[in-house]
Amino acid sequence: MGRASIAVSLSGVRAGYGAAPVLSEVDLTLERGEFLALIGPNGGGKSTLLGLLVGLLRPIRGTVEIHGQPPRRARGRIGYLPQDARLDPEFPLTVRDLTAMGRLRATWLPQRLRAADRPAVTGALERVGLAELAARPVSALSTGQRRRVLLARALAAEPDLLVLDEPEAGIDADSAQHLHRLLSSLTGRTTIVVASHDIDGIASRATCGVTVDHGVTPWPGSGRLVGAPVHHDDPPVGHVPPPDGTAASEREHARSTRRPV
Ligand SMILES: Nc1ncnc2c1ncn2[C@@H]1O[C@H](COP(=O)(O)OP(=O)(O)OP(=O)(O)O)[C@@H](O)[C@H]1O
Numbered sequence: 118m119g120r121a122s123i124a125v126s127l128s129g130v131r132a133g134y135g136a137a138p139v140l141s142e143v144d145l146t147l148e149r150g151e152f153l154a155l156i157g158p159n160g161g162g163k164s165t166l167l168g169l170l171v172g173l174l175r176p177i178r179g180t181v182e183i184h185g186q187p188p189r190r191a192r193g194r195i196g197y198l199p200q201d202a203r204l205d206p207e208f209p210l211t212v213r214d215l216t217a218m219g220r221l222r223a224t225w226l227p228q229r230l231r232a233a234d235r236p237a238v239t240g241a242l243e244r245v246g247l248a249e250l251a252a253r254p255v256s257a258l259s260t261g262q263r264r265r266v267l268l269a270r271a272l273a274a275e276p277d278l279l280v281l282d283e284p285e286a287g288i289d290a291d292s293a294q295h296l297h298r299l300l301s302s303l304t305g306r307t308t309i310v311v312a313s314h315d316i317d318g319i320a321s322r323a324t325c326g327v328t329v330d331h332g333v334t335p336w337p338g339s340g341r342l343v344g345a346p347v348h349h350d351d352p353p354v355g356h357v358p359p360p361d362g363t364a365a366s367e368r369e370h371a372r373s374t375r376r377p378v
Contacts, residue, residue, distance in 0.1 A: 122148050122149050123146055123147070123148060123149070123182075123184075124147050124149045124151070124183065124277065124278055124308040125145065125146065125147035125153075125170060125182075125183060125278065125308065125310065126146050126147075126180070126181070126182045127143050127144060127145040127146075127169070127179065127180070127181050128144055128179055128180050129142065129143075129144065129178060129180070130142075130143040130169065130176045130178065130179035130180070130181060131177045131178040131179060132165055132166075132169055132174060132175075132176045132177055133165070133177065134165075138177060138331075139162045139331065140165055140166060140169075140331060140332065140333075141331065141332055142332055143179070143332060143333050144333075145327070145333055147308060147310070147325075148308075149277070149308050150304065150305045150306060150307070150308060151304075151309075151324050151325055152300065152303075152304045152308075152309040152311070152322065152323045152324045152325070153309065153310045153311070153323060153324070153325050153326060153327065154311055154313060154319060154320040154322075154323035154325075154327075155167075155310065155311065155312040155313070155326070155327055155328075155329050155333075156312075156313060156316060156320050156326065156327075156329070157328045157330045158330055161329045161330040161331060162329050162331055163282070163312035164200055164282055166333075167197075167280050167282050167310065167312055170183065170188060170195070170278070170280050170310060171188055171192070171195055171197045171280050172187070172189040172191075172192060172195075183195065183278055184277065184278075193274075194276055194277040194278060195274070195277075195278045195279075195280060196219060196270075196271035196272060196273075196274040196275075196276030196279045196280065197271055197280045197281075198264075198267050198268050198270075198271045198280070198281040198284055199267070199282055200282035200283050200286070202267050204255055204256075204263065208255075208256075210254065210255045210256075211251065211252055211253060211254055211255065212242065212247055212251050212252070212253050212254075212266050212269075213238060213242065213251040213252065214255075215255050215266050215267070215269075215270055216238050216241055216242055216251075216266060216269040216273050217234065217238045218270055218273075219237075219238075219241065219270040219271060219272065219273030219274040220234040220237060220273055220274065234273075237273050237274075237275050238273050240273075241269040241272040241273035242269050244269070245265040245266070245268050245269045245272070245292075245295070245299075246265065246295055247265055247266060247269060260287045261287045261288045261289055261292060264284070264286065264287050265288065265292060268296075276307065277307065277308060278307070278309075278310070279307050279308070279310070280310050280311075281310070281311045281312070281313075282311075282312050283312055283313055284296055284311060284313070284319070285313060285314070285315040285318065285319055293315070296319070297318055297319065297322055300319065300322055301322055304322075304324060309323075311323070312329075
């Protein structure tokens, strides 16, 4: 694997919000088109890791690169679904408006949507099954529908890297099935990083995975992910199921109590 095919690279990363780091010694390399699942306990650092990828958080130590650039410079290539997006209910924004924000560049200058942006917006709404609600105010949506619009916003960017923080949260069973199919259809073309507690759904569809618990531990078969640099004779990208176990909650617990190696 050459440098050009590397989408995400974290090397010797330590990150957090205060004196004690949340994440330490994180090395992780992801090839273009791979679908990486992050699982782990509450507070383990999944959102923190995603924040590093999208440039919301800078590492205390180490480097983070997206397509060879610092994340802030690569922002135009990243679509991000945050876990906790605050939407002002008083702000008169339609479903289409919010989705279209995914097309805007990261700048404070006023911008107009170009005609060429419209198909991407319409396509993103169709992909999340909200085309019929395009003209509805966001304030009139259910929690799950709002989540799906935010996913549409991330998709509308037509990103090289899609970063999703618990996309399954609050959505119904049909929408979850839809989401699984969507992620499978993007795999191989778009690099995907998803933090999820949906081990049997989303995480089982990933091509590789790590448990995040103040460090990262690759799932069996995903060893290539940890430790840069990556070499040409690495095994090909393939589906890597989450470790076996019994009930999903037990599996989650087993993983969440495992320490980084
Ligand atoms: N903005 C912040 N300021 C201070 N501490 C924070 C902040 N965001 C997260 N933390 C702390 O960092 C740690 C990791 O949080 P993070 O949200 O990354 O975990 P997570 O694995 O995504 O958890 P969950 O599964 O609950 O979403 C937690 O102890 C949390 O309290």
